[in-house]
Amino acid sequence: MKLLVLNGVNLNMTGVREKGVYGAQTLEEINAELAAFCKERGHSVDFFQTNEEGELCSRIHAAQGVYDGIVLNAGAFTHYSYALRDAIASVSVPVVEAHMSNVHAREDFRKKSVLTEVCRGEVLGFGKNSYKLALESFWL
Numbered sequence: 001m002k003l004l005v006l007n008g009v010n011l012n013m014t015g016v017r018e019k020g021v022y023g024a025q026t027l028e029e030i031n032a033e034l035a036a037f038c039k040e041r042g043h044s045v046d047f048f049q050t051n052e053e054g055e056l057c058s059r060i061h062a063a064q065g066v067y068d069g070i071v072l073n074a075g076a077f078t079h080y081s082y083a084l085r086d087a088i089a090s091v092s093v094p095v096v097e098a099h100m101s102n103v104h105a106r107e108d109f110r111k112k113s114v115l116t117e118v119c120r121g122e123v124l125g126f127g128k129n130s131y132k133l134a135l136e137s138f139w140l
C-alpha cells in the first residue's frame with residue numbers, strides 16, 4: 001500500500017515541546033521509525049508536516065488517486081477546523097485520525113474532534129505508536 005502520514009500545527013516541535021506529553025523523540029526520528037516499520041511490511045509511506053491549515057487541506061486533496069490511506073495528526077486543528085473536516089470529506093481516500101496523547105484525559109477543549117466523524121477511525125494515547133497502529137489499520 002501507498003500511505004501518507006500528515007502532521008499539522010506544532011507537530012514539528014515534537015521532541016522539544018511538552019516532552020512529558022509527546023515524548024523526547026523528534027518528528028524526524030519518529031518518521032524514520034515509521035518508514036522502517038512500513039518498509040519491513042512491504043508498504044511505502046510519505047511524510048508531510050505543516051503549520052498551515054490550508055496547506056494541510058491541499059495535501060489531502062492532492063492525495064486523491066495517489067495514496068491508499070492517510071494517517072492524520074492535525075494537532076490543535078483537530079478541535080476546530082471545519083475546513084480540514086470538509087477537505088477529508090472531499091476525498092475518497094480513507095483517513096485515520098491519530099493523536100500521541102490521550103486527548104480525553106486532558107483539557108476539555110481537546111475532548112472534541114471535528115474530524116472523527118469523517119475519518120475511518122481514530123487512534124490515540126499511545127505516543128508514537130499511535131501512528132504505527134493507525135498505519136497498521138490499513139493493511140490488517
Ligand code: DQA
Nearest residue numbers: 010073075076099100101110
Ligand atoms: C495532539 C493532541 C492535540 O490536542 C494537540 O493540540 C496537539 C497534539 C496529539 O498528538 O496528542 O498538538 O494531536
